[in-house]
Amino acid sequence: MATMSNLTPEEIASSWEAYLKQGQADARDRLIRHYLYLVRYAVSRMLVQLPTHLDSDDLIGYGLLGLIQSVEKFDPERKVRFETYAMTRIRGAILDELRAMDWMPRSLRRKAREVEKAIHRIENRTGKPAQEEDLALELGIELKQLHQILNDTSYLVVSLDYLLSAGSHLKNWEESLPDTRASSDPTREIDRQAMQEALQEALRSLPEREQKLVSLYYFEGLTMKEIGQVLELTEARICQIHAQAVHRLKARMHDLLLI
Structure with a gap:
C-alpha cells in the first residue's frame, strides 16, 4: 500500500468539491488513494495490541472498507477534520471484522x-x-x-x-x-x-x-x-x-x- 499521495492542499480541496457536489468517481478514488496512509497508521497502532497470528494485510483490507465509507459519508458541514472522522470508521471496520472472526481465546x-x-x-x-x-x-x-x-x-x-x-x-x-x-x-x-x-x-x-x-x-x-x-x-x-x-x-x- 502506498503512503500519503502527493496531492497539494488545493488538489485535495478541489477533489472534495468535485466528489461532494458533482459525484465524480475519479475524485472519490483520488481521495481514497490520498488517505490510504490513515489505514496503515491505524493498523500499525492496533497490531501492537493484537496476537501475532493476525495478518496485517487482512487488517488493512478491513480498514480500507472503513476508509471508503468515510469518504462516501463525510459531511464537511459538521466542521470536523476528515482525518479524525475517518480514523473512527477505519478502526470500527477493523474491529467489526475481528469480532466476527471471534479471534479471542x-x-x-x-x-x-x-x-x-x-x-x-x-x-x-x-x-x-x-x-x-x-x-x-x-x-x-x-x-x-x-x-x-x-x-x-x-x-x-x-x-x-x-x-x-x-x-x-x-x-x-x-x-x-x-x-x-x-x-x-x-x-x-x-x-x-x-x-x-x-x-x-x-x-x-x-x-x-x-x-x-x-x-x-x-x-x-x-x-x-x-x-x-x-x-x-x-x-x-x-x-x-x-x-x-x-x-x-x-x-x-x-x-x-x-x-
Whole structure:
C-alpha cells in the first residue's frame, strides 16, 4: 500500500468539491488513494495490541472498507477534520471484522471478565478506584500474577476503540463521533446517547494517571513507548496500566448500563 499521495492542499480541496457536489468517481478514488496512509497508521497502532497470528494485510483490507465509507459519508458541514472522522470508521471496520472472526481465546475472555468483575465489586463496595493491591487480594492472587494477567489480556484493550466510538468528554473526541443524525431508528439513537453518557461518566471517574494515559494514546496519538517517557515508566508498565484502565472502564460501563 502506498503512503500519503502527493496531492497539494488545493488538489485535495478541489477533489472534495468535485466528489461532494458533482459525484465524480475519479475524485472519490483520488481521495481514497490520498488517505490510504490513515489505514496503515491505524493498523500499525492496533497490531501492537493484537496476537501475532493476525495478518496485517487482512487488517488493512478491513480498514480500507472503513476508509471508503468515510469518504462516501463525510459531511464537511459538521466542521470536523476528515482525518479524525475517518480514523473512527477505519478502526470500527477493523474491529467489526475481528469480532466476527471471534479471534479471542475463551480462556483470555474469562480472565478479562474476572478482572472486570473484581474491579466492579471493589469499587461498588468502597466507592473508590480499585488499586492493584486490592484487586490482587480480591482475586486471591499475588501482585505479580495480576501483572501477568494484565500482560496476557493487554491486546484485548483494542476493544476500547469500540467503546470510545460512543463518544467521550475528553479533548477532540466529539469531532470523531459517528454521524447518526440521519438514522431512521430512534431506539438505536437513544441507546447510543445512553452509551455516550455512561462512557463520559466512566472516563471522568478514572484515576488521574489512567485518564492521562487514555488521553495521550487515543486522542494525542502517542505510542506506549512515548507515553512511558512522559509518565517516566517502562513501556511494559504502561501496557499494564492501559489494560487495567480498559478493564475498569468496561466494569463501570457494565454497572452503568447493565451490559
